[in-house]
Amino acid sequence: MTVIALRNATKRFPGTGGQPHTAVRDLTFEVAAGEFVAVVGPTGCGKSTTLSLVSGLEPASSGEVEVDGAPVRGIPDGVGYMFQADAVMPWRSVIDNVAAGPRYRGLSKAEARTRAMVWVERVGLGPFAGYYPHQLSGGMRKRVALAQTLVNEPRILLMDEPFSALDVQTRQLMQDELLRLWQGTGAAVIFVTHDLEEAIALADRVVVMTSSPATVKAIFDVPLQRPRQVEEIRMTPEFVATYREIWESLRDEVARARQEVSRVG
Template identity: 80%
Template sequence: MDPVIELRQATKRFRSSSGGVHTAVSDLTMTVAAGEFVAVVGPTGCGKSTTLSLVSGLEPPSAGEALVGGSPVRGIPDGVGYMFQQDAIMPWRSVLDNVAAGPRYRGATKAEARAKARDWVDRVGLSGFERYYPHQLSGGMRKRVALAQTLVNEPRILLMDEPFSALDVQTRGLMQDELLRLWSGSGAAVIFVTHDLEEAIALGDRVLVMTASPATVKGSFPVPLPRPRDVEEVRLTAEFLEIYREIWDSLREEVETARERGAANVA
């Protein structure tokens, strides 16, 4: 199967505040197939979010290629949904109108957009809260709105940048299960960036370990845990612990390298 997402020796450089050049990712090569859930882990500041920017078209590569659907990325490709760490909910709009905004921007009538939004509000478990405003919602409920905002447009590619990191442990587990339930059967290719290795294994079909900055792919680890998954139950299995140990052995080296570099820079 041809990949939906492909990075070919992609490198991204930024001009630093001191006038120098910072290389965020270097010679990054990866592929994601339709319907595949790929989780990305690596040391803090290694360039994981930059990887999403290359795929989404928010940043062009300085060298190498980023392709979506076999075509070079030139601007934001059609069919890409992006869920950030901080939600993009509009505070002056109700839950229903926040979710309906995407279809409206894509040409749907107000009635069509609201009907589609109402369906997705129900799917994320917020039926009865359609008229509420963001300030009236808990953190978990806001994340449900953000998830509905993203999925209402039926993206073929779903990019997620630590979307649940600000939530408490219990709410995060609920949102992880919710994401898997809504993604299942959609055929969407997912890149999910996280600092939490347990989260990466519980959600992903594969886990990519990134090197310390500048980031490149150090290793790709399959996660042969059956689906559907209950993220809390799967964490307790012997298979999960075995996968965790294998990936952590690889990731730990990069975390230690990043820590040593940080200490050297401070000194």
């Protein structure tokens, strides 16, 4: 069942000199329930804008954006959004950070903390439930952010380069953790990343976007079985072949974006 649908969706922002700036144009793709879709493209092409359209944080200038068959007119129910920067509140402990979402949705403090503790333990932070963000490593803070997002059991999970600030080893651990926690939830995922290896390791399909103003250039199926261990599948012939195929499409867009930056500079 299609959960997210973009049909010729375009977003324009006010630009300099009175001319509008087109961030994305004519975006068309769909995401089904339980499907993990990664979006890759050159820096600044509009990948994050795509998430803003689906989340309702920004309205489309033209075209259609639908969630569950209904036009997006505000933030849809059941959407979880994980940003690149941590959204943890420094004055709250791990468990209280995770409990904040359920509290905002009307649960009592006791009920919210009970639900939060389940997710704190699922992300491996049970012994650190009473710690504060400044006492945690970068990877542990990302685990808190992941628990914050998943504790509300979202039907749609939007992720904007959530692991980009982590070191390589921690990033791979978080990728495996994400797959473990997402598997079987039925949530539809759109995952924005600059890292093509990360996209292939996580996703069922990879959407390649053009240089700015971005549109969908191509969509590739990822022929890797689940469940996956990120480090192991990177070594397989199927992974290497998929990487080469998608990079052939992405490489030209990255080159065009660099040329444009050089021209403007």
